[in-house]
Amino acid sequence: MEQRSKARVAVIGGGPAGLCAARHILSRPEAFDPPVEQVGTYDNGYPIHSSVYRDLRTNLPKEIMMYPDFPFDDHLPSFLHHTSVQQYLEKYCERNDIFNTVVEKVKPVSMETETGGAVTLITPLHLTFYLSVCHLLTFIFTFFHCCFAGKVLHSHSYRYPEPFTNKSVVVLGARASGVDISIELAQVNAQVILSHNTPTMSLPPPLGIQQASAVIGVLEDGSLQFQDGSVAKADILLFCTGYNFNFPFLCPSDLGLDVQDLFVTPLYKYLLPSGFPSIFFIGICKIICPFIHFDCQVSRDETQFALAVLEGSVELPTREEMEKEVQREMQRKKDTGVQVKHLLNLDKDQWEY
Numbered sequence: 001m002e003q004r005s006k007a008r009v010a011v012i013g014g015g016p017a018g019l020c021a022a023r024h025i026l027s028r029p030e031a032f033d034p035p036v037e038q039v040g041t042y043d044n045g046y047p048i049h050s051s052v053y054r055d056l057r058t059n060l061p062k063e064i065m066m067y068p069d070f071p072f073d074d075h076l077p078s079f080l081h082h083t084s085v086q087q088y089l090e091k092y093c094e095r096n097d098i099f100n101t102v103v104e105k106v107k108p109v110s111m112e113t114e115t116g117g118a119v120t121l122i123t124p125l126h127l128t129f130y131l132s133v134c135h136l137l138t139f140i141f142t143f144f145h146c147c148f149a150g151k152v153l154h155s156h157s158y159r160y161p162e163p164f165t166n167k168s169v170v171v172l173g174a175r176a177s178g179v180d181i182s183i184e185l186a187q188v189n190a191q192v193i194l195s196h197n198t199p200t201m202s203l204p205p206p207l208g209i210q211q212a213s214a215v216i217g218v219l220e221d222g223s224l225q226f227q228d229g230s231v232a233k234a235d236i237l238l239f240c241t242g243y244n245f246n247f248p249f250l251c252p253s254d255l256g257l258d259v260q261d262l263f264v265t266p267l268y269k270y271l272l273p274s275g276f277p278s279i280f281f282i283g284i285c286k287i288i289c290p291f292i293h294f295d296c297q298v299s300r301d302e303t304q305f306a307l308a309v310l311e312g313s314v315e316l317p318t319r320e321e322m323e324k325e326v327q328r329e330m331q332r333k334k335d336t337g338v339q340v341k342h343l344l345n346l347d348k349d350q351w352e353y
Contacts, residue, residue, distance in 0.1 A: 006030075006032055006033045007031065007032050007310050007311075008032075008033045009032055009033070009035045009310070010035065011025070011035045012249060015283075016283075016291050016294060017282045017283030017290070018282070019089060019092060019093060019096075019098060020282070020291065020294040020295050020298055021035070021282050021294070021298045021306070022096070022098045023092065023096040024298045024299035024307060026096055026097060026098065027096070027299075028299075028307060028311075031307070031310075031311050032307070032310070051155065052082045053158050053159050053160060053181070054159055054160040055081075055160065055184060056082045057079050058079050058080045058082075058085065059176050060289060061078035062076060062078055062079075062080055064289050064292070065290065065291055065292075066088075066291055066292075067092065067291045067292070067294075067295055068292060068295055069295075070091075070092055070095070072084075072088055148222055148237060150222070150235045150236050150237060151235065151236045151237070152236075152239070153236070153237075154238075154239045154240075154241075155173075155177045155178070155181060155238065155239065158238065160184075161181075161185050161190065162188055164185050164188060164190045165188040165189055166189050166190065166191075167190050167191070167235040167236055168190070168191040168233065168234045169185055169190050169191065169192050169234060169235065169238055170192075170193045170195055170212075170224055170232065170234040170237050171185070171192060171193070171194050171195065171238045172196075172214075172215060172237065172239050172240060172241055173195075173196060173239065173240035173241045173242070174194055174195075174198060174240075175240065178194065178196070179194070179203070181238065181240060182194045182203075183204065183207060183209070186207035186208060186209050187207065191208075192207075192209045192210065193209075193210045193232055193234070194210065194211050194212070195211075195212045195213065195214055195215050196212075196213075197227070212226045212232070213226045213227035213228040213230075214226065214227045219231065242262070244261040244262060245259055245260070245261065245262065245263075246259075247259065252264075255275065255276050255279065256273055256274070257273055260340070260341075261341070262340075262341040262344070263340055263341060263344060264281065264284060264344070265326065265330065265343075266322075266323055266326040266327070266330075267326065268322040268323075268325065270284060270285050270344065270346075270353070271284075271305070271306065272306075274319045274322035274323045274326070277309060278309075278310065280297070280298075280306045280309075282294055282297050282298060282306065284344060285344050285345070285346045285350070285353075286344050286345045286346070287345040287347040287350075288346050288350045289350065293346075293350060330343055
């Protein structure tokens with residue numbers, strides 16, 4: 001019997017999703033060559049910049065955040081300081097012998113053949129490597145006018161609250177980072193206005209954090225105008241508005257993908273382009289228990305979805321059938337009132353998924 005050659009896998013992204021993918025690939029040496037992984041520092045010396053701030057703690061308990069086959073140390077508290085998570089991931093790498101390099105460009109393999117004098121361009125269903133793209137996000141934020149006189153920054157650049165002491169700060173966005181950073185700022189006597197378009201939430205009353213509707217513009221004197229008509233001056237405008245998708249190492253249109261700021265489609269099972277079933281976007285979904293979710297997508301006991309597809313032990317539907325299923329799932333969400341920018345949110349659907 002002819003021996004099947006091993007698949008080569010490039011894992012782009014060295015966060016928890018990429019490490020999970022690398023770990024399971026390494027556990028199958030009979031089927032896969034060791035992965036190539038992008039992590040740490042680029043060859044040009046620029047760091048892969050983290051968004052972690054000094055006092056950040058997890059907003060999920062360790063008991064539901066850990067990889068299924070690698071528990072956190074028992075002595076650690078449920079809600080962990082980020083340094084404990086880093087140590088956990090380093091131990092995970094050490095146990096599974098994960099290494100890294102840099103991947104700068106990915107493009108489909110193109111082959112030209114001549115048929116009866118005509119040249120036919122064939123793009124086969126494989127890439128230069130088999131590939132897992134693991135949750136690579138970047139941020140771009142813009143504002144309505146350039147006349148705001150204070151400092152403008154994104155939570156990506158926030159590290160600790162002391163420089164904001166006694167400053168007036170408008171925080172845009174009231175998800176986990178917006179609320180957490182607002183509380184940190186209030187504890188160093190910053191005058192914080194938390195601006196958002198959701199119902200008023202309960203916050204620790206002694207901190208005196210004000211809540212306001214969404215910012216809609218900047219007045220000529222530099223004041224911020226809110227949706228409800230109120231106005232406030234601020235020293236600092238801090239965006240806690242999330243991140244947009246950006247894949248600088250590939251051209252999404254080559255893969256038949258539409259990449260919007262907060263949405264990528266069509267991805268069968270929220271994972272792979274129907275025309276290129278050897279590329280996987282591990283961990284692109286939001287509102288999930290991340291480590292468990294990544295493990296399930298890559299290789300979870302009897303499912304082993306991504307690796308099983310690459311090995312050939314799981315047969316995918318036709319491209320047309322996969323695209324129809326994606327359309328049905330997206331339409332189902334839209335019919336329940338889900339906005340396009342939230343179509344990758346799983347939330348309670350993650351358990352059925």
